[in-house]
Amino acid sequence: MNVIGIDVSKAKLDCAWLGENNKLKVKTFPNALAGWADLAEWSVKNTGFAVNGLHFVMEATGVYHEQLAAYLYDKGAAVSVVNPAQVKYYGQSLGVRTKNDKKDSVVLARYGLHEKPKRWQPEAPEIRTLKALLARLDGTEKDLQRERNRQEKAEISQAPQAVLGSLGQMIRALDNERQQLETLIQEHIGGHKRLKGNKALLESIPGVGKVIATRMLMVIGSREFDNASQCSAYLGLVPVQYESGSSVRGRSRLSTAGNPDIRAKLYMAAVVATTYNPDIKAQYLRLTRNGKSKMSALGAAMRKLVQICFGVLKHQQPYQPQVAI
Numbered sequence: 001m002n003v004i005g006i007d008v009s010k011a012k013l014d015c016a017w018l019g020e021n022n023k024l025k026v027k028t029f030p031n032a033l034a035g036w037a038d039l040a041e042w043s044v045k046n047t048g049f050a051v052n053g054l055h056f057v058m059e060a061t062g063v064y065h066e067q068l069a070a071y072l073y074d075k076g077a078a079v080s081v082v083n084p085a086q087v088k089y090y091g092q093s094l095g096v097r098t099k100n101d102k103k104d105s106v107v108l109a110r111y112g113l114h115e116k117p118k119r120w121q122p123e124a125p126e127i128r129t130l131k132a133l134l135a136r137l138d139g140t141e142k143d144l145q146r147e148r149n150r151q152e153k154a155e156i157s158q159a160p161q162a163v164l165g166s167l168g169q170m171i172r173a174l175d176n177e178r179q180q181l182e183t184l185i186q187e188h189i190g191g192h193k194r195l196k197g198n199k200a201l202l203e204s205i206p207g208v209g210k211v212i213a214t215r216m217l218m219v220i221g222s223r224e225f226d227n228a229s230q231c232s233a234y235l236g237l238v239p240v241q242y243e244s245g246s247s248v249r250g251r252s253r254l255s256t257a258g259n260p261d262i263r264a265k266l267y268m269a270a271v272v273a274t275t276y277n278p279d280i281k282a283q284y285l286r287l288t289r290n291g292k293s294k295m296s297a298l299g300a301a302m303r304k305l306v307q308i309c310f311g312v313l314k315h316q317q318p319y320q321p322q323v324a325i
Contacts, residue, residue: 002049005109006039006058007101008065015039016105017046018113026102031064036071052076057112059084059104070122080117087111126192127221133188134218137181138261144174185214195221197316204318205308207273207280215262216309228307228314234258235266237303254299263302270301278321280304 007014029035055078091107202213236258273280287297
């Protein structure tokens, strides 16, 4: 029994080890470097395994789990970072009704022991940097749009000139910051041969421009997807049905799991692709002719676009249409 469940929060780590005959040991450590070292020592002492024989299972909790996962990985341990929703439903299937950090760590240990989750791999440094730059750019763009909305409201309500001047100053500063971040992102991609080559491959796809290319570089580079369908599911682009027997016939919808900002950008790219990308155009026309709504066909176009992006990077070949032009 070498599985340790870890419930991660900002300040502490609740850990659980399940031994033979349902033997349970739990302990709490601070979520800091000294606490991580104590966790590793405690795990070795209780399990009897060396660190490289241990398997740590934790949920993806924003940014609070990342440094711990990297620390344990660097020590040689197997690490799994799992979807919190899957663990939640797994706990419900066990009849767990109590919700606290100690109980969550026990559920994670049981999940790791019986479900054998996939091993986590750290992101490449260049992908981590790209991810941070894109996150900052997205945040700046949102702040810029909020200030523009406030400016429009202030102009309509005839706000004092001091207020309008303050808003204008903030908008100019945010717009300059946005432009600088875009330059930094392109310089970062240009400074890494693989990123630069993959971006060129993505931009060979009609409907994929600079915005989608950089986001798909981040998404596909930060996860190990076995196939294109997994990538689509990660972005929340798979259809979810709601049917039962002959009486329940709910409408299918996109799962909407994953990053909504990337999904919104993919929507606009799919609209363009239905006109200029031959494969997606053919699919869109076929679906609408067969009675699918335009929104449903656009959802399929978004999914198809992601699958094409995955394909050109997997095979390291520029886009080649699969239908006659």
